[in-house]
Amino acid sequence: MTRESNTGGDKYHRILNAAVRVFARQGFFQSTVSQVAREAGVADGTIYLYFKNKEDILVQFFSYRARQVFDDFKIAVDRAESAFGKLKCLIDRHLATFQEDRHMAVVYLSEIHQISRVAEPQIRAMSQRYADIVASIVECGQQEGSIRENLNLGLVKRMIIGAVDEVISTWLHAENEYDLTSLADPLADLLMHGIGSAAFGHARR
Amino acid sequence: MTRESNTGGDKYHRILNAAVRVFARQGFFQSTVSQVAREAGVADGTIYLYFKNKEDILVQFFSYRARQVFDDFKIAVDRAESAFGKLKCLIDRHLATFQEDRHMAVVYLSEIHQISRVAEPQIRAMSQRYADIVASIVECGQQEGSIRENLNLGLVKRMIIGAVDEVISTWLHAENEYDLTSLADPLADLLMHGIGSAAFGHARR
Amino acid sequence: MTRESNTGGDKYHRILNAAVRVFARQGFFQSTVSQVAREAGVADGTIYLYFKNKEDILVQFFSYRARQVFDDFKIAVDRAESAFGKLKCLIDRHLATFQEDRHMAVVYLSEIHQISRVAEPQIRAMSQRYADIVASIVECGQQEGSIRENLNLGLVKRMIIGAVDEVISTWLHAENEYDLTSLADPLADLLMHGIGSAAFGHARR
Amino acid sequence: MTRESNTGGDKYHRILNAAVRVFARQGFFQSTVSQVAREAGVADGTIYLYFKNKEDILVQFFSYRARQVFDDFKIAVDRAESAFGKLKCLIDRHLATFQEDRHMAVVYLSEIHQISRVAEPQIRAMSQRYADIVASIVECGQQEGSIRENLNLGLVKRMIIGAVDEVISTWLHAENEYDLTSLADPLADLLMHGIGSAAFGHARR
DNA sequence: TATGAATGAGAATTCATTCAT
DNA sequence: AATGAATGAATTCTCATTCAT
Incomplete structure (x- = not known):
């Protein structure tokens, strides 16, 4: 039906x-x-x-539309070779997708908390999908030696998605238009290397 | 009652x-x-x-209550010496404050987008306050050589606040309780040094 | 299905x-x-x-289905010889018919007032049909001497149909099933002889 | 509240x-x-x-207004001496009350089946109240010898209330006005002595 | 004949806001 | 200042009915 x-x-x-x-x-x-x-x-x-009702429209949106978006990220990431390449690719797809569909971006960022009360499973599924992608990137990076060991995967995932979401959110509320995807590489770089100077080395290790 | x-x-x-x-x-x-x-x-x-009306309650909340919280961050950050110390301090205060007042955390994270339509200035003020703090940390770090030059300050600020907010958000929706502040140092470390391994050095430079 | x-x-x-x-x-x-x-x-x-419309379904029901039921009563009554026999027969058919088709019973008893606003003629026709049957029974009884003279026919008809409907209604709402037709004879007896004791005779006359 | x-x-x-x-x-x-x-x-x-809602209006009506009416019957009946007097009194009050408040009569007779789905207890309470009254009349009559023994009390109650309700119902739908209470005595007489002629005696006994 | 997607008028109910006390 | 009963505009949702296929 x-x-x-x-x-x-x-x-x-x-x-x-x-x-x-x-x-x-x-x-x-x-x-x-x-x-x-x-x-x-x-x-x-x-x-x-x-x-079923007004709320169901939002639920369906998150169930099918937004979820599929996250699935697409996976495909894009798999095409890149290096971990760093994958990370850049993930962020680029993330930014590009939301830039292409501003409406979806707004609804995703604004209403996801509202809907989470009623569509917890869908939200969790999307979140898990993202976590899986991040995990695969990290694993790849650790094998090639570009990403350090002993990372708190969950924390890494939260840092990445949080940073990206905030970048999108700021873009949405900005007064003047600018290209969102141009921030993909700088952001990936920040996430990869942090804000610290190489000279100082890694404090912990 | x-x-x-x-x-x-x-x-x-x-x-x-x-x-x-x-x-x-x-x-x-x-x-x-x-x-x-x-x-x-x-x-x-x-x-x-x-x-004035129902909405005004929310506006007042963001104007006075939440805003003051952000002001407090500044004070805490100023007490630390090093840039890294300041960063950890900022994140710790951020996490601790929201952990102490879960209600505020929920409202802040869930309703800020709703209110942004009507209280844009307040939101911007808070955001700017945070940006200033981040800027001061970065500046301090650059003077002591612990933070690299040529950073996109706005981007750094978005990465930090996005990461922290996401960490809080996940904590709010988590099924089992855990101590949020224990994530302050690991997160500060991640933000400082990134997820990349030191061995690989900074790709770009 | x-x-x-x-x-x-x-x-x-x-x-x-x-x-x-x-x-x-x-x-x-x-x-x-x-x-x-x-x-x-x-x-x-x-x-x-x-x-024609939703209401018409109900009208048709009362026009054809329920009405025919009342017509059947006539046939059954005609078969009995004595007035008392006819009365018992009427009540028995009435109870048996509604017992056999519980759905019809419910609709007849519950919705007849609703429909009466729009299908007054049909209702009157059924009512008249019943009145005719009762009249024929009374007439028969008066000829054979078993039923007293000077009866208010309309009142008698109302007493009989009211009593029977109420018996059916109670049966419909009863918690435990029981045989409705077994009440036909006791009820006919009550209607025929009243609740008074023979010893006291007819007070009025 | x-x-x-x-x-x-x-x-x-x-x-x-x-x-x-x-x-x-x-x-x-x-x-x-x-x-x-x-x-x-x-x-x-x-x-x-x-x-609480639209339906609750009807429920309140039956809970308080109509129920109280039935309670009043009891008081009236208690004033009469003989069983026959009590019966006439009950019917008279019943008819008079409904004649005085035609609106209540219509709602009571038309909507009681609708409401019974949701306010079964109230309906049962009213019904039981009536049954009690009838039982007390019968008992009184049996003691004074005016009412026969071995009556199915429930059936008697159903006959009486059914007859009265039908008389009221017919009056409500009648084209020309007439005094309802004038039917009290004739109906009581019918219920007391039945439609049979005294000459024929009681078939059963 | 038969279908069932589409319609849109209509109804119940909620709730922010007011204002007499 | 404080109250809370009253308001009525606004909103969601239902469903009898139509009509193109």
């Missing part, structure tokens, strides 16, 4: 995309189902043929 | 604290003014003697 | 029977056309090929 | 009475909360200060 099997997924995706636009503009709770319907060019009631 | 945490304050603070508790529990938009009033032990109408 | 009770009938009767089942379960106003359609195994739109 | 303790029970009873009028006119399901509010001269939202 779920409508992925819709004729071409037409209305379903029209509504989903419209919803993301509206939510990005006004926030989830300040958006009305009517607004989403109008933006999608359907009647109010039509929404409920495809979504 | 709840009077335990009535920190001797007047009605204004009683309401503000009650609101943070309620908002943390249910989210801003899913909380009602009545709930805040009940939690504060005042009548619904009383809220409006101290706050 | 439910096809068991599809009494070989065409769509019209399939829908009508399905509707009675659904209405009995949930009440007319709390039932949806979709539910009736699903129960009947047809598409929503198909309902409207056979019925 | 329940609002019986309202200042004079003002709004609460205004709404309850308005609701009964509206429900009587249109039926419960075809009445809107807005209509009740308008009839009561209050805002829509005010309804919800006194009633």
